[in-house]
Amino acid sequence: MVDSTTAERIGLTWLRAELEPVGAFGRRHDETIAPYAPGDEAKALAEIADAVALARTLHFDGVARIRAALRAVPEPGPILARARAGDPLTDVDFYELGRFVDALAALARAWDAARGAAQRRPPTLDAMRAILAPARENGGFYLADAFGAGLPAARTALASAEAEVDARREAIAARVREVTGVDPIGDEFVVLRDVYTGPLPDGARVVRDAPAYRTVAIDVTSSARDAALARLTRAEEEARRALADRIAAEAGAGNDAVRALGALDRALARVAFAQRWGGCVPTLAPNGIAFDQAVFAPLAGALGERGRRYTPISLDLPGVAVLTGANMGGKSAALATAGFLCACVALGVPPPAREAALPLLDAIVWIGGEGPQDRARLLSSYAAEIVRAREALEHASSRTLMLIDEFARTTGPREGRALLIAFVEALRARGALALVSTHFDGIAEAAQVAHVRIAGLREGALGAVSPDDLDAALDAINLAMDYRVVDARDGAATSDALALARLLGFDATVVARARELYEG
Amino acid sequence: MATAAARSVVVVGTAKNAGKTTVFNALRAVAARRGAVMAVTSIGRDGEPFDALDAEPKPRVRLAAGTLVALPAGLVPRSPALALLDRGEESALGTMMFARAMLATTCEIAGPPTARAMRATIDRLRALGEGPVLVDGAIDRIAPLAGGDDAIVVATGAASGATVERVAAVAAETVARLRIPGRDPACERARIVRVPGALDARDAEELLGDTGDVTVVIEDPTRVAVRGALFAKLQAFVDLRCERPLQVVACTTSPVGRDATLPARALVEAVARATGLPAFDVVADLTAVPDG
Numbered sequence: 102m103v104d105s106t107t108a109e110r111i112g113l114t115w116l117r118a119e120l121e122p123v124g125a126f127g128r129r130h131d132e133t134i135a136p137y138a139p140g141d142e143a144k145a146l147a148e149i150a151d152a153v154a155l156a157r158t159l160h161f162d163g164v165a166r167i168r169a170a171l172r173a174v175p176e177p178g179p180i181l182a183r184a185r186a187g188d189p190l191t192d193v194d195f196y197e198l199g200r201f202v203d204a205l206a207a208l209a210r211a212w213d214a215a216r217g218a219a220q221r222r223p224p225t226l227d228a229m230r231a232i233l234a235p236a237r238e239n240g241g242f243y244l245a246d247a248f249g250a251g252l253p254a255a256r257t258a259l260a261s262a263e264a265e266v267d268a269r270r271e272a273i274a275a276r277v278r279e280v281t282g283v284d285p286i287g288d289e290f291v292v293l294r295d296v297y298t299g300p301l302p303d304g305a306r307v308v309r310d311a312p313a314y315r316t317v318a319i320d321v322t323s324s325a326r327d328a329a330l331a332r333l334t335r336a337e338e339e340a341r342r343a344l345a346d347r348i349a350a351e352a353g354a355g356n357d358a359v360r361a362l363g364a365l366d367r368a369l370a371r372v373a374f375a376q377r378w379g380g381c382v383p384t385l386a387p388n389g390i391a392f393d394q395a396v397f398a399p400l401a402g403a404l405g406e407r408g409r410r411y412t413p414i415s416l417d418l419p420g421v422a423v424l425t426g427a428n429m430g431g432k433s434a435a436l437a438t439a440g441f442l443c444a445c446v447a448l449g450v451p452p453p454a455r456e457a458a459l460p461l462l463d464a465i466v467w468i469g470g471e472g473p474q475d476r477a478r479l480l481s482s483y484a485a486e487i488v489r490a491r492e493a494l495e496h497a498s499s500r501t502l503m504l505i506d507e508f509a510r511t512t513g514p515r516e517g518r519a520l521l522i523a524f525v526e527a528l529r530a531r532g533a534l535a536l537v538s539t540h541f542d543g544i545a546e547a548a549q550v551a552h553v554r555i556a557g558l559r560e561g562a563l564g565a566v567s568p569d570d571l572d573a574a575l576d577a578i579n580l581a582m583d584y585r586v587v588d589a590r591d592g593a594a595t596s597d598a599l600a601l602a603r604l605l606g607f608d609a610t611v612v613a614r615a616r617e618l619y620e621g
Numbered sequence: 622m623a624t625a626a627a628r629s630v631v632v633v634g635t636a637k638n639a640g641k642t643t644v645f646n647a648l649r650a651v652a653a654r655r656g657a658v659m660a661v662t663s664i665g666r667d668g669e670p671f672d673a674l675d676a677e678p679k680p681r682v683r684l685a686a687g688t689l690v691a692l693p694a695g696l697v698p699r700s701p702a703l704a705l706l707d708r709g710e711e712s713a714l715g716t717m718m719f720a721r722a723m724l725a726t727t728c729e730i731a732g733p734p735t736a737r738a739m740r741a742t743i744d745r746l747r748a749l750g751e752g753p754v755l756v757d758g759a760i761d762r763i764a765p766l767a768g769g770d771d772a773i774v775v776a777t778g779a780a781s782g783a784t785v786e787r788v789a790a791v792a793a794e795t796v797a798r799l800r801i802p803g804r805d806p807a808c809e810r811a812r813i814v815r816v817p818g819a820l821d822a823r824d825a826e827e828l829l830g831d832t833g834d835v836t837v838v839i840e841d842p843t844r845v846a847v848r849g850a851l852f853a854k855l856q857a858f859v860d861l862r863c864e865r866p867l868q869v870v871a872c873t874t875s876p877v878g879r880d881a882t883l884p885a886r887a888l889v890e891a892v893a894r895a896t897g898l899p900a901f902d903v904v905a906d907l908t909a910v911p912d913g
Contacts, residue, residue, distance in 0.1 A: 313882030
């Protein structure tokens with residue numbers, strides 16, 4: 102849909118990071134859903150409307166808690182798949198399934214606490230929980246006696262046989278102590294030849310015979326113990342088999358739950374976005390772009406972190422329009438906002454605006470300056486622009502949004518202006534959707550397209566700011582600038598370049614001389 | 622049992638076949654005789670039927686009923702079933718599982734791969750159980766002990782030297798390294814040099830070229846990468862201290878080497894003298910204390 106340079110400029114890279122699901126379920130789910138394209142309007146609108154509705158319903162802090170609970174849900178997929186295939190499961194597998202149903206219960210509690218609607222409550226897999234319940238104490242797992250009719254007796258028999266073996270082992274150990282003087286602590290022990298060289302008592306087996314010592318183990322063979330262990334092994338395997346079969350019967354519900362969690366993860370990412378930035382249910386229409394009081398969230402967030410205000414902007418772009426206005430007035434941000442809102446609807450995200458009419462697009466292309474790809478191709482700024490413009494023009498249509506930022510600014514102004522006029526004329530002729538920012542005069546009129554401008558510096562709004570204090574100057578500009586996009590017929594477009602240069606600390610005499618030249 | 626008061630005991634050996642696992646099993650047996658329910662894990666991999674390096678038969682780890690154990694999921698025995706209580710860090714053999722033996726069983730045990738995870742494993746075993754935690758350690762993997770209050774038992778024996786004197790010297794050097802004292806403001810010298818990270822041979826040579834009137838502070842004894850005569854020289858020359866000392870409480874001796882056997886009583890006494898720690902021969906049932 103967009104290349105990496107465009108993704109960076111319109112905030113799509115930022116947006117994708119904001120929408121990153123918290124869990125593996127959500128990531129897998131996301132991978133199955135391509136960005137919405139023309140023809141997908143109903144699906145996109147449904148997802149956006151759902152996110153807006155949930156954002157209004159769910160408690161703000163509750164969404165964060167639901168997402169935290171989602172992040173904690175372990176992955177049951179491979180275990181469920183093996184159960185369905187009839188493979189044996191281990192106790193660790195059952196333990197992990199126990200964690201899974203516990204995590205689902207915690208997720209459902211978080212949902213309820215956030216005032217989530219009952220019909221949208223995440224699955225809890227009560228049947229699987231009930232199956233595992235006899236094995237679970239304090240969140241653990243033990244193949245409890247309840248899982249197999251033969252288990253209690255088999256365990257009792259083994260415990261008895263082990264006790265009998267221990268008693269016999271202790272009797273042999275006592276005989277070893279008596280005969281050799283060595284206290285056989287542990288499973289194996291050593292008898293030094295300079296301590297004892299005689300025969301060992303029955304039941305004491307030499308496992309290593311070295312010149313200076315013998316390593317000895319007390320071997321107590323017990324057919325009763327062996328039989329009891331074999332019986333218990335069979336009983337435990339039968340119990341696991343039966344338990345795995347019951348789990349397999351619930352595996353379908355488990356997989357449904359996993360899919361539901363994936364969808365919930367994706368939805369909650371959009372809900373969290375809408376709760377932070379606001380968002381509307383837009384009209385999805387193919388002809389043009391219009392939005393009111395829209396927020397370019399990446400910029401608004403960055404400004405907010407620095408304590409600066411962000412001015413929401415409005416725009417009506419029927420086809421091709423030229424945008425002019427003050428330096429630092431937000432022309433590039435206006436272009437980015439248009440691209441950002443279109444990216445939002447393509448990803449099923451409520452666009453952060455009071456209201457909006459937006460199209461689903463095949464592509465968004467940013468032309469202006471150079472990006473990392475261009476630098477990698479060793480292209481100059483001008484060459485990069487021309488190459489991108491050439492490629493974009495080949496595909497220009499109403500299904501592609503072109504955001505053209507000060508095209509040809511790095512070449513001679515007369516040729517650059519002529520080239521831009523011709524480019525805009527070509528875009529208009531192809532019925533393209535394009536917003537073109539520029540400082541060249543008369544482009545819109547010459548190419549016969551709409552003309553809008555940034556309102557610019559408010560009259561007399563710049564107070565006395567020390568040119569040496571850049572932060573204070575930027576704050577002053579931020580306060581003095583009217584970032585609204587207005588019809589260019591309402592007042593003259595200015596660049597405010599000289600006033601801004603002075604405010605940014607450029608030499609006063611140089612700026613004064615420039616003003617003489619400009620006005621003279 | 623010298624380590625009775627400790628909440629966790631780590632056995633480390635001065636060399637391979639120094640009798641570490643024998644001591645580990647002996648400590649478990651003694652605890653069992655006293656009715657204590659232990660928790661066990663291993664810094665390396667233990668309990669496999671044969672030594673991974675020399676293919677010699679190795680004693681399996683037999684867990685009495687009630688024993689707590691930390692082991693990777695891949696080593697959880699199928700029968701008799703363990704009660705799985707909790708899970709920990711990932712390891713090469715699967716997630717570390719904390720479990721209790723409900724019936725006596727025999728198994729392999731192994732620990733997690735990182736020092737941080739090993740420390741967390743020991744601490745979790747402490748929290749889960751009431752008895753002491755016993756760790757089959759490794760002298761070249763003692764980083765997990767830093768910052769803990771584990772009691773450390775150094776297993777030494779004929780595998781680390783051909784004579785009683787040599788074995789005692791190796792034990793003394795190992796213990797000296799592990800027992801680098803904590804900081805004491807009253808005793809610090811005119812200048813304090815902090816060595817972040819490992820103290821290696823290059824650091825040691827630089828310090829030896831100094832005036833000597835210096836207190837050298839390292840993070841903990843596991844950061845000392847200097848061995849042998851260089852370490853002895855350094856320790857004699859500077860005041861070597863650490864922020865987080867270890868508790869080395871005892872040595873054990875194994876007089877049995879692959880090809881020769883040392884006199885058991887002479888060995889246990891020599892090790893006690895050389896290290897200044899109580900020494901035990903758990904096989905021959907011998908005890909020596911430094912001043913005895």
